[in-house]
Every structure is written in C-alpha cells, then in structure tokens.
Amino acid sequence: MTPLSSQSTPLDAGWDIEQKEVLSALGKRKAIDKWFSWLALFAVVFSLFVLVVLLADVIIDGAPVLSWNFFTSFPSRRPADAGIVSALVGTVWVMVLVALFTFPIGVGAGIFLEEFVPDSLIAKAVEINISNLAGVPSIIYGLLGLQVFVRLLFVITQGRSVLSGALTLALLVLPIVIIATRESLRSIPSSLRQAGFALGATRWQVIRSHVFPLALPGILTGVILALSRAIGETAPLITIGALTYIPFLPELSLRGLQSPFTVLPIQIYNWVSRPQTEFHDLAAGAIIVLMVILLMMNATAIYLRNRFQK
C-alpha cells in the first residue's frame, strides 16, 4: 500500500495515524488469512492422509496372505488353509446379476422420465421419491429384501439365495442408474431429436438410434458406479441372512441362482469379527482384493467420462 498522495495538507498528521492503524490491522487480518488457508489445506491433507494410512495398513497386513491358495481355497477354521474363492465367485455372481437387473430397468425408467414424460407430475413424483430413497439406510433395504425376496417370493428365490441378494442390491442402486441416465440424456442437444422428428421418425426410433448411443458412455459410467456401490455393500446382505460359511460354489445354471452364497464384504466382516489376528490378516488380504476390484471399476468409469464427455 502506498499513500494516495504525497501532498502536504493540514489534515496530514491525522491521516498518517489512521493509516498506520489501518495498516497494522491489515497486517493482523492478513496473518489470520494465512493461518486460515493453512488450516483449510490441513483439512484436505488430513483426509487424504487417512486414506493413505488406511491403504498402507491394509497392504502391510494383507499382502503376505495373498497367494494362489488364498484365491483358490474355501473359508476354513484354520487360518492357514482359508481362502476367498467362494466370496470372490459370489461377488462376481452378484455383480453380473445386479448389472442384468439394473441396466434395463434403470435405463428404461430414466428414458421414460426424461424423454417421454419430462416436466410431468409423474416425473416430479418419481424424482422426489428417488431423492428420498437415496437417504434410506442400506440396512433398511435388507429388511425389505428379507420380507419380499426371502419370505414372500420364496418359491422363486428359494430363500437366502444369490438371487435374493442381487435383487435386494439392485433395488438399492437403481436410483443411481436412473439419475445417471437422466443426466446423460439431458446433455444430448435437442436439435438432434428434432432432426429425427423432422424426418418422420417416432420418438422411440430417435432415442434408440440417435440419442441413446450418444448418451451411452454417461449411462455406463453411472452403471459402473452403481455396481461398485453394490459389491461393497455388506449390511443388506447380512440382514437377508447371506451365509458366511460357504464351502461350495453356485452351479453355473438357473439352479445356481437359488444357491446360498457369500460375498467379499461378508467374508471380510466375518474374519474381522473373529478374535485371532491371523484372521484379521486374512481380512486385510480380502480387503486388498475388494479395493483393487473397486479401483479398477472406478478407473473405468473415470476413463469413460473423460473419453466421451466433451
């Protein structure tokens, strides 16, 4: 700060004192500013530090148990023999089934709300409903799954089966897919639709052959994020009663759908809640596998987003 004028006036003396006060106060204010910016930076760094500590801890504890046997063995009472094959296969089953359920239903619902009835009462109602569903704790979905899929639809699902689990998780992540679909469709310029209509195409023809293919990368990003949420969920599956000791794999057939199952998060929960440290190391190993799968899915989603969204 430089004085506004070097001219001498009768008020000069008073002006000088005030300016000094202002400048010294300004110095203090700037110091507080500096401290605050460091504090804010600290908050971000602290969160990231926690992430690094978490990953480092898991890797240090879990890396030694990662061996071929770990991936090919069933859970066991003896930590040295225990593995994650049934949990890993269960997670793949659940992921594929959830994708099969949520992709058509979520995308269909998204297209319906965004393209066929935009700005209508139905769209508004479903929108409010979806944002409410997003606030429902996941364990409540487990109670829903227990009542509807395990007990009410027992004939179809055979109770606590991989099908019941996948249906429960599909309901849980459906809002994510619907929202991603709507946002992706919204980003497609309407001139494209109007060009189609001008050529006499029906709304569905325009969507199927022009709008949907362009919106697909955004939609796929949403589906992948939804799936990564689904395979990390534990609470709803525990609530529907997914067994934790599964010494077999579901058959690769329609009957396999009705087979009891376990998934990685449940196996991790089971191992962490045991008192012996050997099991804790196994849990850390399973966490590494789960985190690698999740990171790969997230990386794919980010890649799709960056590659196709301009």
Add this chain to the structure above:
Amino acid sequence: MTTNSLPPDPNDLWQPSRGLNKRVEQAVIWLFGLFAIISVATTVGIVLSLLFETVEFFRVVPLWNFLTDRQWTPLFSNPQFGILVLLSATFLTSFIAILVAVPLGLLSAIYLSEYASPKLRKWLKPALEILAGVPSVVYGYFALLLVTPFLQIFIPQLGGFNALSAGIVIGISITPLIASLSEDAIYAVPRALRDGSYALGLTKRETVFGVVLPAALSGIVASIILAVSRAVGETMIVALAAGLNPRLGLNPFVPVMTMTAYIVQVSLGDTPAGSIAFKSIFAVGMTLFLVTLAFNIISFWFVRKFRETYE
C-alpha cells in the same frame, strides 16, 4: 408468379406404414413406465414390509414400554425393549461423527472451491471420491484394528469396542459427502458477490466467512443434515467397532449397541421368523427409517426455505 399445378392428392404419395412403429412406441412407453414405477414401488415396499412386522411387534410389546423402558434385553425370559437404549448409542456415535466430519468436510470444501488452483482441484476431487467409495466394512476394519489401538495409547481406559473410535471413523467416512455437497453450494455462489466484497477491502477469509458461506448456507446445512442421516444409518462400522452391548448412556469409552448393530446381531443369529426378537428388528428398522426420513425432510425443507437465488 402464377402456378397452375394443384397440390398432389395425398393418396398418390408414398405412405410409409407406421402402424407397427406406433405400436412399438406404445409398448416401449408402457414397459419403461412400468420400470419407473418400480422405484415408487420400492418405497411402498419398504414402508409396508416394515409396518407389517412392526404392528405385530407392538401387539406384544406396548408402544409406551418401547418408548420409556430403560433396558434392552430381547433374549431374557422377561424381555424388555427400551428403544432409548439403542437410540442413545446411535445418537452418541452420530454426534461424534458430526464433530469430526463438519470441520473437516467444510474446511475441505472451502479449500477446494476458494483456495486450490484448478489443477490441484482436478487431483483432489477424485482422491476424495475414492475416500467416499471405500466400503463401510473396510472402515470397520480400520476403526477396530487401527483407530482403537491408537486411541488406547492416549486413553488407557478405552474399551476394545467403544463408541469413540466408531464415531470418529464414521466421521471420516462421511467427510467426503459434506465436502462434495458443500463445495457444490459454495461454488455456485456468483463471482460478483466475492468481487464486491474484495472491492470493499475485505480479505479472502473475511469474504469467505462474511459473504460466501452465508450465501451458500442452505446448501451447506442440507449437506450436513444428509451426513447426519448417513451417520445414523451407518451399520458395518458400528457393528464391528462399537460393540454389541445395549447400554443406556453417553459414555464414549465403553461398548454400546446402536440400532443398526442390533439388526445385524439378530440377523446373524438363527432367530426364527415370527419370534419376538425377529419382529423387534422391524420395529427398530421402522424407528431408524423414521429418524432418517425426518432428517431428509428437514434437509429438503431447509433448502427450499433458505435458498438464495441469483440471476
């Protein structure tokens, strides 16, 4: 200019057969409309499936006892179901979580939107997204096997299971939620407001506290309320690290049992459908549902009522 050609007779023109296309269109609308209904049906299903068993539960246990008993002993021969016991534990862990998450999340949001360079921001946001994507069972591992032993160095009387480390870790797990939603709200405050504040001679921090945060208040408060609702519903961290010990009180150093942990405990056991313990998880679930619903409604209401809109 004159023209003597008549308009062509429509019947002479080529007419595509669009009957099939229109029927396909109708079918698609009905099918996709049905899919859209599924999300509404989910809400109805949740309410009905909770309500059904809850009503059964209250036929056996009077609502008054449920609300006023001070014991939670579902497996005793003379069971008592005082929801206050579980509510106090849920309140305790959520409160600790909020104490951790609000300063961390809000400061992170301020840093990301006001201080970080665009390049740094591009790196920090995905890193926070990873933190948000860590499954809660992994946070549970972290709380039980890393945070609790670490805290025991400073607090020797801390139990192996306790509300404190569970609450802290829940706080860390919801920090990205507050950070990302608050950042959206702060980022949406128009640049002109900041410039006006700078023109009056305010520093950056004074601008943030005096102008930007008040302007973004509705979004920030909404993000905090949503985070509270998330903390209340958090399950795996408390089931692993907070213990399974129903106890009324707010001591963070001892094992407690939250509503979600109780549901997990009963689900893991072989509780036959129709027993009172089985019905009780739906009554607890209903309570949990109503609490989180209340928070969500308050959050919506707050945004609608206090949102500042700018041209």
